[in-house]
Amino acid sequence: MTESVAPSDSSRTLELQVPEMDCPSCATKVRNSVGRLAGIDGIDPRVTSGRLVVEYDPTRTDEASIRERVRAAGYAVEDAAAELTLSVPEMDCPSCATKVENALADLEDVGEVETRPATGRVTVATGEGADTGTVVEAIESAGYEATPIGDGDDVIADPAAVWRSRRAVGTGIGAVLVAVGMGLEFALPALDPALGTIAGRTYAGSHLLFIAAVVVAGTPILRNGYYSARNRSLDIEFLMSVGIVASVAAHHPFEGAILAVLFSVAALLERFSMDRARDSLRELMDLSPDTATVRREDGSEETVPADELAIGDRVVVRPGEKIPADGTVREGSSAVDQSPITGESVPEDKEPGEEVYAGTILESGYLEVDVESEADESTIARIVRMVEDAEREQTEREQFIDRFASVYTPIVVVLAAAAAILPPLAFGASWSYWFLVGLTLLVISCPCALVISTPVSVVSGITSAAKNGVLIKGGRHLEAVGESDVLAVDKTGTLTTGELSVTDVIPLEGASEDEILRRAGATERRSEHPIGQAIVGYAEESGVEPDDHDVSAFEALTGKGVRADVDGTTHYVGKPDLFERLADLEHTHATTDGGLSLESMGYEPEPQCDREACLDVLNEVVPELQAEGKTVVIVGTEDGPIGVVAVADRVRPEAEWTVSRLQEQGVRVVMLTGDNEGTARAIAAEVGIEEYHAELLPDEKLELIRNLESEHGENRVAMVGDGINDAPALATAEVGIAMGAAGTDTALETADVALMGDDLTRLPYLYELSGKANGVIRQNVWSSLAVKAVLAAGAPFGIVTVIHAVVIGDMGMSLGVTGNAMRLAGVEPETPDADELAG
Known part of the structure; x- marks a missing residue:
């Protein structure tokens, strides 16, 4: 209490x-x-x-x-570190992140610091004595505003807000001052008044305008450069500050003003494009509604914030509204659009007793739902959390690029200083010319575009996948899927539905299909065996009513089938072996020569079966069905069999199409199953898989995954299964992909990739997205390196100026890699049409 x-x-x-x-x-x-x-x-x-x-x-x-x-009071307080997450929207590049990390490094009671510039977040492990205010002050000392998540209205900034910021206004004023100054100095020099001479250099009115532009547009840069120097961070803000101050001090105010204005424009554009990338995560967060309608015990309704819902509350959802929490339907029925969770476009009908998820949308009808999870533990909340956490673990490419940048930047800075000083000292060259060359190299030295090329691509790919019902738990898994050329596929529950269903009904002796289903369904009505339940369910779906018959004397014949009196006639439904033995009997009583009898089989004596009919069934129909991997059930009376029912774990309609698309993408698909050889062969043939392995125990599946990996050397093996009974093999594979993870805690927590719905068509999409993501990352990395190299080579010859370095090397490439990464949001799953599924 x-x-x-x-x-x-x-x-x-x-x-x-x-x-x-x-x-x-x-x-x-x-x-x-x-x-x-x-x-x-x-x-x-x-x-x-x-x-x-x-x-x-x-x-x-x-x-x-x-x-x-x-x-x-006598109780110990656990000293385990807590986790504090803050929104730092202006931290949008790795150099910004380094400054924040350095600012937090010396704080007491602060442990591990994780900076995620792709989403503008900082996560800090805080000890007992840590205070939120101290952490915020430390981040602000690095030049960035910080807001603890939960205290602000929106942790992800509106992309358009950047153009209304103070920095945007200052940049605009600075640009106007530069434009007027350029007009006076270059277009109308006669109108440019001379203001005097300082140190032998004449200054005109345009120079004052350039200096004013530096002050207005360059103040944020100089402030951040100061914080960078204080935090020992050799980043772009520090380098630009050095360049601006050096330009003005060396009597090059025009270059300093150009540098300040263009770099500010670049920073604003980079912030805008990064906020657009972050916007995809905001879309995930916005899936859950803000409010919910709760039905109280007295029948009244009350609107409350969705995050205040408690387990056990009953919420009312009407057409067009979003379901506010995970729960179970208690009253009503409706088609529910579950695409926000599963990515499936076809609404699913929900009835009382069925599970629904927060963020899904009621198409029609009316539902009353009992809440079964708190807001921060709903499926959609966990998806958002996992998408955010996916950025924490750097990919191998990111780690390599960070190491490369830590070496590249100091080298180019040293080259810039050498270019500015050595030629004039050693060869008497122009100080002015080589100063500008050094300044250009200084701008080129910042590897911003190179360093953000991978994380922005990873974030774009992961959030795009999440919106299409595929949860990828980290950038390295996104990369690994596209690099794997072998996909091991579990059979039961993956290629098949995992539920038995009737596939064939074959009448004998002039009976009709409906008659066989009616008798078999009535006989199996009291059976608890999955095969019996499948027959009863199929009979009801076919419009046959087994309940219309009078059934008595039901008996389960252990290991063989069932027997019951239907409308006064004894019926058998069981394995072919039951009727085979009955057909071999010459009498209904024990034979005098000690041969096989019903009594010796444990059954009561029955009249002799028609031998010819039994043999026809056993020798022709049954073997054909069994060869197709189906379980055969014979329906008969005391006089002999009247029909055959085949039951099987039905192959998913999209399985063949999925396998075909994967093979077209160059993926070698291998089926693994613990089922028998015949069933495995039949299923593999039906879906188009050439390589399969049957009768595998869980440890044998694990060993087979290892063999596939060793067989392919550096190539990676991915595996898709149901996420529970295939856990060892999924954990061993380079990438474990779980089917149907929506609402399944085990699959969500353990899988590297989770397909939220039971939809195999997401597998080709996953491979396509991963392949394109790897391609985009390679394009971003190599194009950044190539542009830097070309600009650096052209600087000593005067071909490349400060303007080129900022506009192309910094602003242009940062926007280019971000825009290229955003293309991943346009990758959409391909949905097969009815003809393709039928084929």
Whole structure:
């Protein structure tokens, strides 16, 4: 029970782990001890989870005092580091991230720092004594605004907001000043007044305009350059600051102004394009509705924030509304658009007892749903969290590029300084000319476009996949799928539906299909065997009503089938072996020569079967069906068989199309199954797989994955399965892909890639997306390197100027790699039409 008073406007919430607080009396002691402090607004000891939630007024008490009162009650507070996540929208490049990391490095009680410039977020592991305000101040000391996530209205900035910022206004004014100054100096020099001579150099009015442009447009650059120097970060802001100051000091105000304005424009454009990339994550976050309609016990309805829903609440959802939480339908029926979760475009009909997900949309009808998960634990919330976390682990390419950049930048900076100083000193060359060459090389030295080329592509690819029902758990998995040329596919639950269904009904002795289904369904009605349930279900789907018959004397014949009296006639439904043995009997009683009899089989004597009919069934129809991997069931009476029913785990309609598309993409598809050889051969032939391995135990599947990997050397093997019974093999494969992970905690947590719906057509899409992502990353990396090399080669000859370096080398390439990466958002899954599925 929570004990509270009216909280103050500045009330804060502190959550502590108190593992030993595991009973009501423990909770009472802790509550009484903490309650003695002034400024406590609420105390909620949660015994089942060992957590203590305290609301307090920070002006009257603090975290340390609360912890001390918990210890005074005799309970230890777990010192495990907490995790603080902040939104830092202006941190949009690796050099920005380095400054933030350096600013946080010396803080006490701060552990691991993870910066994610692709989404503008910083995650900090904080100890007991860490304070959120201290962390925010440290980040601000690096020149960036920071907001703890949860305290702001929107953690991802609106892309258009960048053009309304103070920096955008200053850049615009600076551009106007530069334009007027250029007009006076180059177009209308007669109107450019001479203001005087300083150190032998004459200054005109245009020069003052250039200096003013440096002050207006360059102040943010100089401020960030100062923070960079203070945090020992050799980044673009520091280099540009050096270039701007050096230009003005060396009597080149025009170059300094151009550098300030163009670099500010580049920074604004880069921020805008990065916010657009981040926008794809915002779309995921916006899937969940903000409010929900709750039906109270008295029948009234109340609109509440969706994040305040509690487990057990009943919410009402009407046509066109989004379902606000994961739960189970209790009343009503409706078609639900589940594409936000599963990526499947066809709405799914939902009835009472079926599961629904937050963020999915009611097409029609009316539903009442019992909430079964809190807002931050819903399927869509976990997807968003996992997409964000996917950036934490750098890919091999990112790690290599970071190492390359750490060497590349200092080398080019040294070359820039040498170019500016050595030719004039050694050869008496023009100081002015070589200063501009050095300044150009200084701009070229920043590897911004090169370093962001991989992460922005990874973020674009992962968020695009998530919107299409494919959850990729990290950039290295996105890369690895496209690099794998072998895909091991589990049969049951992957290529097949995993549920038995009737595939063939073959009448004998003049009976009709409906008659066979009616008799078989009535006989199997009381059976709990999956085959019997499949026959009953198929009969009902076919419009046959097994309940219309009078059924009695039901008996399960263990290992053989079932027997029951249907409308007074004894019927058998069972394996061919049952009728084969019956057909071999010459009498209904024990033979006098000691031969096989019904009594010896454990059955009551029955009249002799028609031998010829039985042999026809056993020798012709049954072997053909079994060769197709089907389980054969004979339906008959005391007089003999009247029909054959074949049951099988039905192949998914899209399986053949999927295998064909994968093979067209150059993927070698291998089927793995624990089923028998005949069934495996039949399924493989039906879907077009040439290589299969049957009768495999879980450890044998694992060993086969290893063999495939060793067989292909450096090539990688991916595996797709249901995420649970194939866990060892999925974990061993380079990339484990789980089918139908929506609502399945195990698959969501353990798989490298999760297909949220049971839709095999997402596999070709996954390979296409991964292949294009790898291609985009290679294009970005090599084009960045090539452009830098060309610009650096042209600088000493005067072909490349500061303007070229900023517009092409920095602004142009940053926009280019970001725009190229955004192309991944346009990769859409291909959906086969009815003819392709039928074929």
